[in-house]
Amino acid sequence: MRTRMGMACALSGLAIALVPTAASARPAASAASKSVITLSGSTSVAPLAVKLIKTYLRKNSGKVGFKLAQGGSDIGVADVAAGRVSIGDSSRDAKPSDPGGLVFHKIARDAICLATNPANKVGNLSQGQVQDIFSGKIRDWGQVPGATVGGPIDLVVRTPASGTQDAFQKLFLSSAKVFSSAAAKASNGLVAASVKTDKQAVGYLSYAFTSGLNDTAYQGVACNLRTAKAGQYPGSRNFWMVTRGAVSRRSAVGKFIGWVQNNAQAQKIISTEWVPLR
């Protein structure tokens, strides 16, 4: 009898320890009046998601709650496929190797800018130059017309699993490979910090992170919202919110995604630093 009591105590202790994780891992399926939408994924989508959520909460306070985690596009896709979150944020398009049954909802477009240190006022880079620089064929700023610093080029790129890296490879490098001694950073913010503190650095990052850096035009088109909206800037990509299966328009998640895609106020928020769809 005593033994059983002891075991029961130990087991209930275990159950209590597990409850919070289980609760936070479950998507917004709770029967309570307030549903919680959980998001995880791309660090590029995160700043946009935060702005959208803030406004959405102001209009629907009390009815819905949000939990946002970052980690990268692949994390978002994997999390939503496994049911750990209700929405996965992705800054890359769907891949054939993604788990089946996922629905990608396009929410905005984003420009990937090439950026150098403010001391280095490179005006424009052609696709050929970008390929030569990032693949390590050109290793000195002296060989780049328009560069205002000398010396070796420090490449700052993203880790292989990043959505920005994936888009950069497709939009800028095509078949060229990133030089093996490039520093691979895990987030947009770390790329910005590295380029800001290193005169010889060049990196690429989402437009929202480029303040304080020297934006370089790509193929003669400046990287800004106007050119990206007009469809002229060649380095722009899609932002997605991914769900497992189609979502009903009346569910909390469906309402939120519908609001993001169609509401005028949401489009206005998107247009501050990104490109709205309509």
Place this chain on the structure above:
Amino acid sequence: MRSPWSDDRAERVLGAVASLVLITIAGMVVFVFAKAWPSFAHNGLGWFGPPGHGSVDDQLTNIFNSPADPRRYVYELGAWPLLWGTLLTTVGAVALGLAISVLAAVFLVEFAPGPIRRVMQPVVRLLAAVPSVIYGLIGILVLVPFVGNHLISLERKQSVLYVVQLSGSSLLVGVLILTVMIVPIMVAIMADALYAVPRTWTEGATALGVNRWRAMWTVSLRAARPAIIAATVLATARALGEAIMLSMVSGSQGFGPNPLDGLTFFLEPTRPLAATIVDNAEGLSVKPFGQTIYAFAAVLLVSTFFLSLGGWAAKQPLKRYGTAG
């Protein structure tokens, strides 16, 4: 009114909790090794060797971009640069930290005037609890730009142009900050041990005519050797597992610094195992990539195990000396 637990019941309940911990750890080890197995099985001993051609980062990219067909998964990896980076940062920081913390502990216990001691002790304990990401921020905002702009000349950068880029994120910064991170823990443990050395022992030495410094060096420190080893093991474990800070300051490149490069060696970037795991955790969903990341975790687990074993073995012959530890 409930009667208090009998000893018998307390024993069973606590035993259940304790065995739960053991089961969790065992489960974790089994899980990590099961996940990691394909990476080891595919590469054999080559896993621990240098990456054949290209860099270890190229290999990681190839693994990440494996085709979706499980029969064509890419696993090819030579993790030596990462292992070497782990070894360099850990051994460097622990060696530096050991020297500093022994001297600091001796000062604190034997020489520091009362007020200084009363301030220093809580400060040391506080420092031991500072989260590593804060050290990382200081590193990336202050130390890395300083090293990049003032210690690395253009000529030095040019000399290794096609091999590696020197931008300030370096072995040097990593080791320095890691040392700052582990010293407080070591000082706290060593100071406790030095306090625990019986007063009569040092008084005996003083009575024989040696000064305080010599008594400290020959009696107290010898008696406290088991604690010094314990502190070193603990510090090594922290250095080995440090991920966030090193991922921020040590360079983000899977490069093995080459001691033959002279002074440049210290300025070369590196990325230890734990930092590699953090940097690449995004890609866990790609199966072969995830398995490779688990292989890094398995190596870290095994090295921590051997570290504890080594610490235990080193303490055995010292048991007869002191009371501490």
